[in-house]
Amino acid sequence: MEIAQALEVIWAARWALLAGLGNTILISVLSILMGTALGLVVGLILTYGNPVLRFVVRLYSDFLRGTPVFVLILACFYILSVVDIQLSAYEAGIFALTLFCSSHVGEIVLGALKAIPKGQTEAAKSVGLTFFGTFFSVLLPQALRMILPTWVTTATEIVKASTLLSVIGVVELLLGVQQVIARTFLSLELYFFAGFVFFLLNFAIEKAGRFVERKVAIPS
Amino acid sequence: MSVPVLEITNLHKRFGDVEVLKGIDLTMQRGDVVSLIGSSGSGKTTLLRCVNLLEDYEEGIVAVAGEQIGYRQQNGRRVRLREREIARQRAMTGMTFQHFNLFPHMSAIRNVMLGLVRTRKMPKDEAYATAETWLDRVGMKDRKDHFPGQLSGGQQQRVAIARAIAMNPELMLFDEVTSALDPELVSEVLAVVKGLAADGMTMLLVTHEMQFAHDVSDRVVFMQDGRIGEEGPPDTLFHNPKSERLAAFLKSSKF
Numbered sequence: 001m002e003i004a005q006a007l008e009v010i011w012a013a014r015w016a017l018l019a020g021l022g023n024t025i026l027i028s029v030l031s032i033l034m035g036t037a038l039g040l041v042v043g044l045i046l047t048y049g050n051p052v053l054r055f056v057v058r059l060y061s062d063f064l065r066g067t068p069v070f071v072l073i074l075a076c077f078y079i080l081s082v083v084d085i086q087l088s089a090y091e092a093g094i095f096a097l098t099l100f101c102s103s104h105v106g107e108i109v110l111g112a113l114k115a116i117p118k119g120q121t122e123a124a125k126s127v128g129l130t131f132f133g134t135f136f137s138v139l140l141p142q143a144l145r146m147i148l149p150t151w152v153t154t155a156t157e158i159v160k161a162s163t164l165l166s167v168i169g170v171v172e173l174l175l176g177v178q179q180v181i182a183r184t185f186l187s188l189e190l191y192f193f194a195g196f197v198f199f200l201l202n203f204a205i206e207k208a209g210r211f212v213e214r215k216v217a218i219p220s
Numbered sequence: 221m222s223v224p225v226l227e228i229t230n231l232h233k234r235f236g237d238v239e240v241l242k243g244i245d246l247t248m249q250r251g252d253v254v255s256l257i258g259s260s261g262s263g264k265t266t267l268l269r270c271v272n273l274l275e276d277y278e279e280g281i282v283a284v285a286g287e288q289i290g291y292r293q294q295n296g297r298r299v300r301l302r303e304r305e306i307a308r309q310r311a312m313t314g315m316t317f318q319h320f321n322l323f324p325h326m327s328a329i330r331n332v333m334l335g336l337v338r339t340r341k342m343p344k345d346e347a348y349a350t351a352e353t354w355l356d357r358v359g360m361k362d363r364k365d366h367f368p369g370q371l372s373g374g375q376q377q378r379v380a381i382a383r384a385i386a387m388n389p390e391l392m393l394f395d396e397v398t399s400a401l402d403p404e405l406v407s408e409v410l411a412v413v414k415g416l417a418a419d420g421m422t423m424l425l426v427t428h429e430m431q432f433a434h435d436v437s438d439r440v441v442f443m444q445d446g447r448i449g450e451e452g453p454p455d456t457l458f459h460n461p462k463s464e465r466l467a468a469f470l471k472s473s474k475f
Contacts, residue, residue, distance in 0.1 A: 119317055119321035122274050122321060123322070123380075127311065129335070137323075219366075
């Protein structure tokens with residue numbers, strides 16, 4: 001009976017929960033896309049930048065990776081308003097997750113570019129390719145394949161971290177569920193439900209990642 | 221006499237405090253095949269890599285077809301050329317590497333096409349036809365759609381040779397083309413190189429295959445301690461070495 005009752009409650013609250021899920025997906029997608037774009041730049045500077053630029057970006061990356069995401073979210077929401085940058089909870093949350101994502105992607109990109117043997121660059125140079133030609137035709141296609149599995153893991157980390165935005169009042173899936181619990185007191189069932197939905201989301205991401213990995217795999 | 225294909229004058233190269241090339245002079249005319257031999261650390265590979273500026277050099281001049289590679293003189297000072305200019309100059313020479321360095325994410329034919337399309341600005345269908353011709357020449361046409369990971373070492377090296385030579389370079393540089401190959405794969409690659417030599421290709425080779433150097437070269441250069449120790453036609457150099465160092469080297473190479 002308990003399960004039937006829980007399902008009934010979930011069904012009754014379906015629109016609110018779907019709105020929460022929608023927010024979770026939107027926040028995650030935006031953070032991952034912007035974080036990846038920024039992360040590519042971070043990775044390129046860490047690999048090819050001049051020493052001063054590299055030092056600055058290294059500090060940026062180390063600082064962000066050494067800070068809990070939760071602290072980062074609170075900082076973006078509360079501290080930025082002190083210096084007169086007014087962001088909504090939604091914007092501040094996405095901003096924090098983007099920064100967090102960029103530092104991780106930056107390190108992954110750095111690692112991948114460093115892992116490509118020097119002979120690849122030399123062979124590209126020997127057929128007259130410039131730096132850009134070498135990068136886009138030879139290094140990037142190989143680096144992206146190496147990055148993919150770790151990048152997928154980072155993406156699932158962002159989806160999980162998006163739940164922390166509930167603390168600053170963003171109604172994503174977790175806060176949506178908590179609001180239903182506040183009305184119904186079915187905490188066990190509904191938290192289980194939330195966990196299951198997050199699992200499904202990340203499972204889908206992992207599967208999609210594997211699919212792309214197989215599609216772009218180099219025949220050998 | 222026409223402009224030499226390669227003219228190296230008083231070339232010096234340092235790695236930090238260590239001087240690895242201590243004043244090299246070498247001239248090659250069109251169609252010359254020159255082999256560089258010598259023990260490890262004698263500077264053979266570094267010399268080869270200075271010719272297409274995979275290594276910068278500190279002093280002296282390397283000129284391909286009369287054009288100084290990598291630098292120009294301005295008010296008595298040497299100034300490094302811009303990246304784009306250097307890229308253009310690198311395409312004047314073709315190079316193959318000890319470890320082939322094929323692009324693993326591209327099929328054999330796309331490996332050969334890359335330089336033709338990106339550097340020579342050849343239309344794709346023309347590049348495809350050119351690449352196919354050269355793959356055929358090295359006996360790899362039937363494997364043109366294979367990826368490097370699906371080819372043996374010898375096959376990969378043959379594709380690498382096609383990739384370099386399809387660019388129609390003034391000069392081919394071969395850096396120990398067979399030293400990473402299993403013994404049974406050496407001959408197929410050497411046969412390709414010999415064929416190119418017979419066609420009149422100008423070639424500078426670094427090799428540990430003494431018999432091959434003897435058979436294919438017009439001239440052999442023995443390097444020791446960053447200098448040219450001895451230089452001459454293969455018969456003279458291999459059968460009547462002047463220095464004890466060369467005699468000892470040939471003996472240790474079981475020639």
